[in-house]
Amino acid sequence: MESFGARLHRAVTERGPLCVGIDPHPGLLARWGLSDDVRGLDRFSRTVVEALGDRVAVVKPQSAFFERFGSQGVGILESTIRQLRDAGSLVLLDVKRGDIGSTVAAYAAAYLDPSSPLYVDAVTASPYLGVGSLAPMFELAAAHGGGVFVLALTSNPEGAAVQRAVTADGRTVAQTVIDEISQLNRGAEPLGSFGLVVGATIGDTGHDLSGVNGPLLAPGLGAQGGTAAGLRTVFGSSLPSVLPSYSREVLHAGPDTAALRAAAERVLADCRAALTGA
Numbered sequence: 001m002e003s004f005g006a007r008l009h010r011a012v013t014e015r016g017p018l019c020v021g022i023d024p025h026p027g028l029l030a031r032w033g034l035s036d037d038v039r040g041l042d043r044f045s046r047t048v049v050e051a052l053g054d055r056v057a058v059v060k061p062q063s064a065f066f067e068r069f070g071s072q073g074v075g076i077l078e079s080t081i082r083q084l085r086d087a088g089s090l091v092l093l094d095v096k097r098g099d100i101g102s103t104v105a106a107y108a109a110a111y112l113d114p115s116s117p118l119y120v121d122a123v124t125a126s127p128y129l130g131v132g133s134l135a136p137m138f139e140l141a142a143a144h145g146g147g148v149f150v151l152a153l154t155s156n157p158e159g160a161a162v163q164r165a166v167t168a169d170g171r172t173v174a175q176t177v178i179d180e181i182s183q184l185n186r187g188a189e190p191l192g193s194f195g196l197v198v199g200a201t202i203g204d205t206g207h208d209l210s211g212v213n214g215p216l217l218a219p220g221l222g223a224q225g226g227t228a229a230g231l232r233t234v235f236g237s238s239l240p241s242v243l244p245s246y247s248r249e250v251l252h253a254g255p256d257t258a259a260l261r262a263a264a265e266r267v268l269a270d271c272r273a274a275l276t277g278a
């Protein structure tokens, strides 16, 4: 199968550099006039798919908001993934998994094996049991054209204490993660399949992203205070690899599908301008 990096590159070329999250917060369900139960969750997700599935490059369901409703919520997550795939957007499941390697193999089977009910194009992963412990995910992703986005510099203020801690060789923890993912993407054309998560809120941290050769997911835009114009400060010369990600900023426009589309178009225009310097 074609690599995730190649598929992502094409999706972004055709649809523009934008990822929209499906984060059905209880407050958003209420704002949309929906009940805080599986019916509301199903309506919310279907509405986002109907509005954006055929036009946004990447859609990122946040697993936590589905898991909240137990097996029925996970069932809705499964059908949301299928609907998104049918609509033509790439599905990045936000699960931030990480564990010892033998358990990571099971997470990989859950999300990156094409025979799994929760099979998606890519997942988010946490490297804090060691980047090497994620190897089973990298291997299954590579075998089936999947992708993995590994947390490097997260958008929340608490992340810095861990991620910017300095290791024995003088690099920060985040830089060691960046460097290990860069190795995995070496030589990949037109883009590697292994991404990093770098929050749009963090400002200039002095980390070197120049060798990553993979996608840089930038959450934290909108609701958390990050702006498209501020992406240049965070990413510098790596801007062309950035995949900006918005959840609440776009979702607040619902439940009207035309309004959701308009909100996505607005943030996409902001991001295009920021990424190209236009």
Ligand SMILES: O=C(O)c1cc(=O)[nH]c(=O)n1[C@@H]1O[C@H](COP(=O)(O)O)[C@@H](O)[C@H]1O
Pocket: 021, 023, 062, 094, 124, 153, 154, 155, 156, 197, 198, 199, 219, 220, 221, 222, 223, 224, 245, 246, 247, 248, 249
């Ligand atoms: O991996 C992520 O997507 C992620 C990483 C990070 O550093 N910060 C972050 O906010 N996220 C996720 O991105 C989404 C942000 O949502 P909004 O703040 O509503 O745009 C949530 O689903 C977060 O879990």
